Amino acid sequence: MTDVITLTGIGRTFAADPPVIALESVDLSVRRGDYLSIVGPSGSGKSTLLNVLGLLDVPDTGRYELEGEETTVLGDAARTALRGARIGFVFQSFHLLAHRDVTENVMLGGLYTSAARKGRRERAHAALERVGLSHRRDFRPTHLSGGERQRVAIARALAGNPALLLCDEPTGNLDSANTAAVLDLFDELRADGTTLIVITHDETVSGRAGRRVRITDGYLTQEPL
Secondary structure, eight states: OOEEEEEEEEEEEEOSSSOEEEEEEEEEEEETTOEEEEEOOTTSSHHHHHHHHTTSSOOSEEEEEETTEEOTTOOHHHHHHHHHHHEEEEOSSOOOOTTSOHHHHHHGGGGGSSSOSTTHHHHHHHHHHHTTOGGGTTSOGGGSOHHHHHHHHHHHHHTTOOSEEEEESTTTTOOHHHHHHHHHHHHHHHHTTOOEEEEOSOHHHHTTSSEEEEEETTEEEEEOO
């Protein structure tokens, strides 16, 4: 296996009086095929770390290598292109378009990647097959359960064949049954070799990962499961 993510000495401070230190000397390696959970209370730095990992923010100090490429030296356009090509996002809210069917929603994920327009529908169908929703591909999101909508969102993230699936509280809007179904899907994706990072406050969700780290007051520590 090779490293998908290597963080070395990452720091992020926000201007205030006094300054707010959100991340302090964070070191983290994520190998290809890892399933990592990041836990921590509100205000601990989880959101800032998510933004850094997702190339939505640039740290003040340290190095962030994504598949061996040092990202902190990239300009906005290059960082946006790399994010679109190599990172898939899954959020607590599904962000599906109600007036588009499931296939069209998944196809939208390809707008921000370097994948060719030709074959986009076929790639969407393959992603839906991967998450077990081929039988719902012509449905509108309003006709799906919460768990099915989250699986559509995961298929959309997978359609671009990302190096990393970055999930922010992915079960936060789901009941226990749908949470279990999504976590089962994450287990299947991990078995297929997908690299997953799940940011969550839910101990049940974090306990399904292969390993876990905790962030507290900007510091990251390894934790046993």
